[in-house]
Amino acid sequence: MQISGNVAIVTGSARGLGRSFAETLLARGAKVCLSDVDAEKGLETEKELQAAHGADNVVFVKCDVTKDEDYNKLWDTATEKLGPVMLLVNNAGIGNEKNWQLTMDINVGGCIRGTNLALERMGANKGGSGGVVVNVASIAGLKVVPFGPVYASSKHAIVGYSRSLGHEFYYGINKVKVQCLCPSFVQTDLLVNSKANAFSPEVAAVLGKIAGTFKYMSAETVSEGLIKLIEDGKNGGCLVVEAEKEPYYVEPPLA
Numbered sequence: 001m002q003i004s005g006n007v008a009i010v011t012g013s014a015r016g017l018g019r020s021f022a023e024t025l026l027a028r029g030a031k032v033c034l035s036d037v038d039a040e041k042g043l044e045t046e047k048e049l050q051a052a053h054g055a056d057n058v059v060f061v062k063c064d065v066t067k068d069e070d071y072n073k074l075w076d077t078a079t080e081k082l083g084p085v086m087l088l089v090n091n092a093g094i095g096n097e098k099n100w101q102l103t104m105d106i107n108v109g110g111c112i113r114g115t116n117l118a119l120e121r122m123g124a125n126k127g128g129s130g131g132v133v134v135n136v137a138s139i140a141g142l143k144v145v146p147f148g149p150v151y152a153s154s155k156h157a158i159v160g161y162s163r164s165l166g167h168e169f170y171y172g173i174n175k176v177k178v179q180c181l182c183p184s185f186v187q188t189d190l191l192v193n194s195k196a197n198a199f200s201p202e203v204a205a206v207l208g209k210i211a212g213t214f215k216y217m218s219a220e221t222v223s224e225g226l227i228k229l230i231e232d233g234k235n236g237g238c239l240v241v242e243a244e245k246e247p248y249y250v251e252p253p254l255a
């Protein structure tokens with residue numbers, strides 16, 4: 001998909017990777033609807049990005065991805081203020097092993113709610129002109145992650161969901177491409193919060209110790225991966241972005 005001139009929604013974009021995705025899309029000529037459950041931070045980010053990229057190109061709408069009604073309002077406002085939405089980046093996510101229900105509801109539920117809505121609003125079979133959905137999983141969706149089993153399960157679910165819905169069978173019906181992005185480590189609040197909400201003090205201690213050994217990338221490196229995924233346009237594509245490596249697709253058999 002061409003990025004320039006198109007409208008994108010990025011969930012969880014008040015800070016962290018989501019903010020970087022929004023900035024990168026704006027720099028490539030897209031209009032971006034920011035959204036987040038944290039309205040205070042979201043409005044601050046809106047102000048900063050409007051100053052950098054133009055007031056007509058950025059808007060913030062509060063959306064808790066666990067709530068269908070918020071998603072509907074988000075899509076309506078984005079369309080009204082910026083134009084027809086062609087790209088949805090389901091990015092909002094947490095790492096909370098103690099509250100596993102919330103982790104699943106935000107990480108997996110958020111992607112499913114967002115994707116369902118995108119299919120409803122963009123689907124060629126529903127009167128739309130097609131589009132792209134990118135679900136932000138993680139390399140944790142492809143690996144064994146002893147310090148975050150719930151988080152890893154949520155990300156494995158996103159990979160399976162995105163690759164299955166990204167099957168040509170669905171594209172033939174709705175002309176919506178569904179892809180997923182699997183980054184490795186980036187220093188964001190998610191890492192701090194994951195340690196605070198680890199399964200037990202022992203796991204938190206291990207995570208605290210090994211966190212110093214991870215190879216971290218910048219959020220911008222991950223954002224370049226997002227752009228590659230969108231521009232390559234590989235339906236069902238699952239792109240891994242790791243430090244010190246070129247981004248690569250994983251291709252487990254679909255059948």
Ligand SMILES: NC(=O)C1=CN([C@@H]2O[C@H](COP(=O)(O)OP(=O)(O)OC[C@H]3O[C@@H](n4cnc5c(N)ncnc54)[C@H](O)[C@@H]3O)[C@@H](O)[C@H]2O)C=CC1
Pocket residue numbers: 011012013014015016017018035036037038063064065066091092093094106136137138139182183184185186187188189190191
């Ligand atoms: N930081 C990392 O190393 C990696 C992060 N990821 C994924 O990237 C995504 C973004 O994570 P980060 O930027 O690192 O985290 P972050 O904690 O910096 O940002 C997450 C954003 O999501 C928002 N959010 C939380 N719950 C929400 C809800 N219910 N509804 C809407 N927004 C909500 C937060 O307010 C925050 O602005 C997540 O899905 C995460 O799992 C994937 C791989 C690596």
Ligand SMILES: CCCCCC(=O)CC\C=C/C=C/C=C/[C@@H](O)[C@@H](O)CCCC(=O)O
Pocket residue numbers: 095138139140143144145147148151183184185186190191194213214215216242243
């Ligand atoms: C629970 C903490 C969440 C952290 C946010 C992420 O999604 C980051 C990725 C999480 C887990 C990754 C596991 C990877 C395991 C490996 O087998 C190996 O590839 C690790 C490479 C580490 C490095 O890049 O230095």
